[in-house]
Amino acid sequence: MTQYVGKPLSRVDGYDKVTGKAKYAAEFDVPDLLYGYVVNSAITKGKIKRIDTQAALNLPGVVKVFTHENRPKIAWFDMKYKDQDAPPGSPFRPLRDANIVYNAQPIALVVADTFEMARYAASLVEIEYEEDKHETAVETNRHKARKPSVGLTTLFKPGPPKPRGNFEESFSASPVQMTGEYMHSMEHHNPMEMFASTVVYEKGRHKSGGRYTIYDKTQGVTNSILYVSQVFDIPFKDIRVISPYVGGAFGSGLRPQYQLFMAVMAARELKRSVRVTLTRQQMFSLGYRPANVQTVALGASADGKMTALYHGVVSETSQYEDYTEVIANWGAMLYPVENYKLDHKLVHLDVATPMDMRAPGGVTGVSVLECAVDELAFNAGIDPVEFRLMNYTERDQIADLPYSSKELRECFRQGAERFGWVKRKPEPRSMRRGGTLIGWGMATGIWDAFHMPARAEAVLMVNGKLRVSSATADIGTGTYTIMTQIAADTLGMPIEDVLFKLGDSDMPAAPIEGGSWTAATVGTAVKTVCDDLAKKLFKIARKMPNSPFAKATFTDVVFADKAIQLKNDTSVSVSLQAVVDANGGAAVRETSSALPNLFKQRKYARATHSAAFAEVEVDEDFGTVRVTRLVSAIAAGKILNPKTARSQIIGGMVWGISKALEEESVMDHQFGRIMNHNLAEYHVAVNADIQDLDVIFVEENDDIVNPLGVKGVGEIGLVAVPAAIANAVFHATGKRIRTLPITLDKLL
Numbered sequence: 001m002t003q004y005v006g007k008p009l010s011r012v013d014g015y016d017k018v019t020g021k022a023k024y025a026a027e028f029d030v031p032d033l034l035y036g037y038v039v040n041s042a043i044t045k046g047k048i049k050r051i052d053t054q055a056a057l058n059l060p061g062v063v064k065v066f067t068h069e070n071r072p073k074i075a076w077f078d079m080k081y082k083d084q085d086a087p088p089g090s091p092f093r094p095l096r097d098a099n100i101v102y103n104a105q106p107i108a109l110v111v112a113d114t115f116e117m118a119r120y121a122a123s124l125v126e127i128e129y130e131e132d133k134h135e136t137a138v139e140t141n142r143h144k145a146r147k148p149s150v151g152l153t154t155l156f157k158p159g160p161p162k163p164r165g166n167f168e169e170s171f172s173a174s175p176v177q178m179t180g181e182y183m184h185s186m187e188h189h190n191p192m193e194m195f196a197s198t199v200v201y202e203k204g205r206h207k208s209g210g211r212y213t214i215y216d217k218t219q220g221v222t223n224s225i226l227y228v229s230q231v232f233d234i235p236f237k238d239i240r241v242i243s244p245y246v247g248g249a250f251g252s253g254l255r256p257q258y259q260l261f262m263a264v265m266a267a268r269e270l271k272r273s274v275r276v277t278l279t280r281q282q283m284f285s286l287g288y289r290p291a292n293v294q295t296v297a298l299g300a301s302a303d304g305k306m307t308a309l310y311h312g313v314v315s316e317t318s319q320y321e322d323y324t325e326v327i328a329n330w331g332a333m334l335y336p337v338e339n340y341k342l343d344h345k346l347v348h349l350d351v352a353t354p355m356d357m358r359a360p361g362g363v364t365g366v367s368v369l370e371c372a373v374d375e376l377a378f379n380a381g382i383d384p385v386e387f388r389l390m391n392y393t394e395r396d397q398i399a400d401l402p403y404s405s406k407e408l409r410e411c412f413r414q415g416a417e418r419f420g421w422v423k424r425k426p427e428p429r430s431m432r433r434g435g436t437l438i439g440w441g442m443a444t445g446i447w448d449a450f451h452m453p454a455r456a457e458a459v460l461m462v463n464g465k466l467r468v469s470s471a472t473a474d475i476g477t478g479t480y481t482i483m484t485q486i487a488a489d490t491l492g493m494p495i496e497d498v499l500f501k502l503g504d505s506d507m508p509a510a511p512i513e514g515g516s517w518t519a520a521t522v523g524t525a526v527k528t529v530c531d532d533l534a535k536k537l538f539k540i541a542r543k544m545p546n547s548p549f550a551k552a553t554f555t556d557v558v559f560a561d562k563a564i565q566l567k568n569d570t571s572v573s574v575s576l577q578a579v580v581d582a583n584g585g586a587a588v589r590e591t592s593s594a595l596p597n598l599f600k601q602r603k604y605a606r607a608t609h610s611a612a613f614a615e616v617e618v619d620e621d622f623g624t625v626r627v628t629r630l631v632s633a634i635a636a637g638k639i640l641n642p643k644t645a646r647s648q649i650i651g652g653m654v655w656g657i658s659k660a661l662e663e664e665s666v667m668d669h670q671f672g673r674i675m676n677h678n679l680a681e682y683h684v685a686v687n688a689d690i691q692d693l694d695v696i697f698v699e700e701n702d703d704i705v706n707p708l709g710v711k712g713v714g715e716i717g718l719v720a721v722p723a724a725i726a727n728a729v730f731h732a733t734g735k736r737i738r739t740l741p742i743t744l745d746k747l748l
């Protein structure tokens with residue numbers, strides 16, 4: 001019956017996006033709107049001694065300046081509330097007191113009748129600080145690193161497991177070895193759309209307060225409504241959060257950001273509608289991918305069997321939250337090493353708390369591990385693909401469970417074939433094109449295949465069209481499109497007659513869009529609710545006067561061509577429009593929950609896998625690296641839409657090039673401040689950096705992960721790419737660059 005699932009449909013939201021009809025959080029027209037501009041701290045640690053807002057207030061159109069001295073009473077300041085993606089600790093609360101705990105921390109909000117006036121007035125707020133000594137560098141503070149307070153890491157996964165076997169003994173006895181220390185820079189998400197919240201204030205239904213309709217840039221309206229309700233002690237029924245479109249987020253929208261707090265606070269106090277938008281520079285005052293130092297030691301037998309693995313991580317976090325990623329675990333998940341020891345420590349610095357950023361922890365750890373494995377294979381004199389096949393496992397070594405499916409072998413085979421890997425000369429510096437060195441490198445990728453609980457609603461409307469909704473998000477990933485495909489197939493309707501809606505807290509709840517779990521999670525909820533609606537429609541059809549289904553059961557019918565038909569004789573049918581008419585002309589609606597089948601899942605490890613193959617050209621005179629070819633073979637279960645899925649993988653590959661060669665938030669540790677806080681100096685890969693990208697989806701059938709067999713493709717596209725490029729750079733030059741990004745200075 002499948003008609004749309006698996007087909008390369010163009011985005012159903014594409015037209016609205018390219019014509020500007022799609023509206024983002026800062027674009028909704030609201031009458032009588034006030035604009036807030038945030039003042040950020042100029043120091044990194046200390047106290048505000050004096051804050052003088054008079055000059056700002058004297059300007060025409062300036063309504064109010066909120067500071068820690070005059071801010072209203074806020075419920076959150078006296079209790080512990082954490083958003084859905086908060087790590088262990090005590091979240092930062094803007095304007096709570098005079099303390100400064102990180103540079104560019106928000107310390108005041110200027111509200112005026114235009115954005116420009118608010119911004120100018122903000123520049124006139126005079127602040128006197130009492131400055132303390134700060135520490136912001138991971139490298140010089142790594143001796144202070146300690147175990148995270150709680151064993152759980154971000155995305156609800158356990159931290160490094162207990163050691164297995166005896167690493168020290170086995171490593172020192174290994175005839176083939178490698179050791180290395182690696183450093184990765186801090187990175188910021190830098191989505192195109194800046195964070196913004198437009199809070200529409202209306203007089204409340206009861207005297208206690210107002211009603212708030214909030215257009216928010218977020219990866220989860222459910223997270224935002226819970227946050228606003230708890231933080232400000234406003235009942236749910238007086239809040240609605242709407243976020244139909246998100247201009248990229250990559251994890252930065254998993255936590256409510258401070259513009260939401262500021263906008264709601266101002267709207268509630270002033271009883272006016274307020275918009276707070278952050279500038280590009282202020283986007284660097286939010287969470288980020290943490291800088292880290294990693295140490296790896298690997299041992300193998302003379303014939304290339306991996307025997308010993310150590311992966312130790314020191315990563316940064318703030319003074320107030322223990323942000324902990326899964327960085328060290330991946331090696332023991334990918335390779336059947338008898339003796340492993342994994343370690344993860346945090347160094348608490350005077351910085352903002354880091355945040356999940358595309359493949360958080362996964363790309364961080366794998367980018368190092370897969371360079372180390374390349375080095376070990378080289379030391380053993382074995383081809384890197386061959387070496388990985390020799391050290392292949394069907395079981396997750398940490399959970400000690402078989403994978404529900406794992407077509408990584410096929411990724412190696414198909415990727416190598418497409419790339420032409422057999423023509424690789426193993427010696428470094430042995431391949432040239434004209435005056436430039438050519439390098440070919442490869443790496444493995446792995447990411448989780450999560451499935452979370454979610455709800456959805458399906459309505460067969462009076463006009464015979466289907467409307468399905470869930471309070472999920474589409475951060476550019478294609479959620480609108482794939483959910484429309486699933487709904488259309490389940491009820492046998494043409495895609496034009498199906499409308500999928502998301503991003504509204506009035507809709508049935510869904511988790512934040514993250515972890516690559518939305519296709520599996522919301523997809524299953526959409527499938528479930530459409531199945532449930534089908535049953536309801538059949539019941540109505542069966543009771544219709546002279547129903548052809550009077551003696552039929554649900555298993556006797558199919559849904560096709562906007563009708564219910566007998567399986568055995570499809571000419572016997574009742575149109576969906578007739579069902580609505582039989583329902584007294586009223587819409588037929590159903591709401592359902594879909595939970596992961598834990599009973600089925602618990603006996604298996606679940607993950608996506610990939611293999612990336614990269615070709616680089618290195619100019620030895622200038623130290624410049626160009627990625628001329630990149631092939632990614634992806635095993636991620638069923639691909640619902642090869643077009644939108646390919647776009648996800650390509651986005652990840654571009655990011656991988658960016659991460660390997662360009663991206664880095666450069667901090668001046670003397671000031672504790674990020675110097676390149678703009679898109680001119682924070683380099684990301686642009687069109688001119690991208691040449692030949694090739695994506696292969698390897699067939700993978702899996703009925704354990706979820707009923708759809710879907711594993712998610714949001715993050716796996718990135719994971720293997722930086723290591724593949726770093727390994728290609730080694731192959732081209734003979735140099736192991738262990739600090740990302742590989743900028744030209746490191747190659748000269």
Ligand code: MOS
Nearest residue numbers: 251357358514515
């Ligand atoms: Mo992703 S970093 O879970 O949005």
